[in-house]
Amino acid sequence: MIISVASGKGGTGKTTVATNLALSIKDGQFLDCDVEEPNANIFLKAKIKDIDDVTVSIPEVDKKKCDYCGKCSDFCAYNALAVVPKNVLVFPELCHSCGGCELVCPKNAIKWNTRIVGKVEHGTINKIDFFHGILNIGEMQAIPVIKQLKRKIDNKNNVIIDAPPGTTCPVIESIKDSDYCILVTEPTPFGLHDLKLAVEVVKHMYILYGVVINRDGIGNKDVEKYCKDQKIPILLKIPERKEIAQLYSKGIAFTNNNFEWTEMFGLLFNKIQEEVSK
Amino acid sequence: MISGKGGTGKTTITAAFASIAKNAVFADCDVDAADLHLILKPKVKKTLGFHGLKVASIDKELCTNCKRCYESCKFDAITKDIEIIIESCEGCNVCEYVCPVDAVKMIERDSGFSYISDTRFGPMAHAMLKTAEEASGKLVTVVRENAKKLAEDKNKELIIIDGPPGIGCPVISAISGVNLVLIVTEPTLSAIHDLERILGVAYHFKIPAVVCINKYDINMNNTEKIGNYCKNFNIDVVGKLPYDKVVTDAMINEKTVVEFSNGNFSDAIIEMWNNLKGRFEK
Numbered sequence: 001m002i003i004s005v006a007s008g009k010g011g012t013g014k015t016t017v018a019t020n021l022a023l024s025i026k027d028g029q030f031l032d033c034d035v036e037e038p039n040a041n042i043f044l045k046a047k048i049k050d051i052d053d054v055t056v057s058i059p060e061v062d063k064k065k066c067d068y069c070g071k072c073s074d075f076c077a078y079n080a081l082a083v084v085p086k087n088v089l090v091f092p093e094l095c096h097s098c099g100g101c102e103l104v105c106p107k108n109a110i111k112w113n114t115r116i117v118g119k120v121e122h123g124t125i126n127k128i129d130f131f132h133g134i135l136n137i138g139e140m141q142a143i144p145v146i147k148q149l150k151r152k153i154d155n156k157n158n159v160i161i162d163a164p165p166g167t168t169c170p171v172i173e174s175i176k177d178s179d180y181c182i183l184v185t186e187p188t189p190f191g192l193h194d195l196k197l198a199v200e201v202v203k204h205m206y207i208l209y210g211v212v213i214n215r216d217g218i219g220n221k222d223v224e225k226y227c228k229d230q231k232i233p234i235l236l237k238i239p240e241r242k243e244i245a246q247l248y249s250k251g252i253a254f255t256n257n258n259f260e261w262t263e264m265f266g267l268l269f270n271k272i273q274e275e276v277s278k
Numbered sequence: 279m280i281s282g283k284g285g286t287g288k289t290t291i292t293a294a295f296a297s298i299a300k301n302a303v304f305a306d307c308d309v310d311a312a313d314l315h316l317i318l319k320p321k322v323k324k325t326l327g328f329h330g331l332k333v334a335s336i337d338k339e340l341c342t343n344c345k346r347c348y349e350s351c352k353f354d355a356i357t358k359d360i361e362i363i364i365e366s367c368e369g370c371n372v373c374e375y376v377c378p379v380d381a382v383k384m385i386e387r388d389s390g391f392s393y394i395s396d397t398r399f400g401p402m403a404h405a406m407l408k409t410a411e412e413a414s415g416k417l418v419t420v421v422r423e424n425a426k427k428l429a430e431d432k433n434k435e436l437i438i439i440d441g442p443p444g445i446g447c448p449v450i451s452a453i454s455g456v457n458l459v460l461i462v463t464e465p466t467l468s469a470i471h472d473l474e475r476i477l478g479v480a481y482h483f484k485i486p487a488v489v490c491i492n493k494y495d496i497n498m499n500n501t502e503k504i505g506n507y508c509k510n511f512n513i514d515v516v517g518k519l520p521y522d523k524v525v526t527d528a529m530i531n532e533k534t535v536v537e538f539s540n541g542n543f544s545d546a547i548i549e550m551w552n553n554l555k556g557r558f559e560k
Contacts (some may be wrong), residue, residue, distance in 0.1 A: 103375055
């Protein structure tokens, strides 16, 4: 079973929910797909053992063959190539590696180089197989890193995916093929507004979903009212507590040595398992 | 306003600045999950359609099932049965090019809208991206252009941009060519980790950066750590904001914090603003 944790709004507690859930069920795979700002291992503290580079293919123009006809730059939908008199400029950060320039080149002048855009790291903590992706600073595209990370999924396991914030491509790439998506929100107007956007995304993708309310007690009851009206299950409420915020600030998962919370997350997992097997 | 980590308080601070700044235009560049309009309550003056990347469409009547498109697609956006997976298509046109019978057409997609609006504090540029659409970086650029035009037309000296979280494409679009980024962080290990990465991005693109520590009093050790880190890299900490329930209360009342209360949090915001003002005027 693959469970992803997403939110729309950033900073609502995705990583908190994902890491505490993993620590409570104690085995399976954990993938931190927030490759722009991966934080899960601050809490899980897996020892990294293997590192794979994430590479993309970037065109290189053979100046001996090129006659500067401009077909490659005309074709490129991403403006990653520009033909100027007697030169072709390649902008690697803009290239999506679609291969179009090679197809349209009448002189066969396009070769491919690889470029490193990030890495995927693997480690273990207790019985949890931990993976995260890290996008290099200054790189635009998170998708190739997320794709390579998701190839590590072994369907025989329970898999927990910590998704990035937002509602667009990196989120969709992260949560697609999930059996269930936990949407984490906070009971504030911003939380509610972005929860509605996230709900649209999971509905659009036909993924089963439920809501976890974090920092319960701040704000108002509008999130709960919305969930009731829309018949969206509220899976868990995590109260606004100073101890929880302090543990978070120090990078400590609050289920650590806390039997009661470990059990709560265990129940959350059982609830999801039941929903998925229906 | 950027942060790396989400939920550190970018929008709260942008909105508060809106109620202090005179002669400014406001731009919400977090087009994935835009929230600034919930506080600034813009009256939309003009709505413009936004078309992101094109998407492939296959005419099954013409298709001979040769599978060349399937074999050429680098995004796994065409299935073996020659169906397009719209969410995976990046609009590269390769399938259209390789199709021997012209069965593939690239069509515009209606990806969302950009808006030009008025608020009680001044003009605002913002946008809405439709569910599961791509190209948020491109839409961010549209919002930036709209804001720039507003500033020129209305003779405004300053554009205040509410940025998205992360370090990738939308963030880079939101900060390219700006005069200053204010990075909002908080004293948690996660936010510090993310601060280091977003400072790296600002440095990479040679954009001057200053830092604000929100909720500085929830972990004084970490606040000190951030202070020392910034000092080492010659980055100014221009403001420290306390943890305060008033932030949520103001949000519920659809007001900026500065409008809603004149307590400690608002004082700290005003102090930070005065601190920053000197830099724009330079």
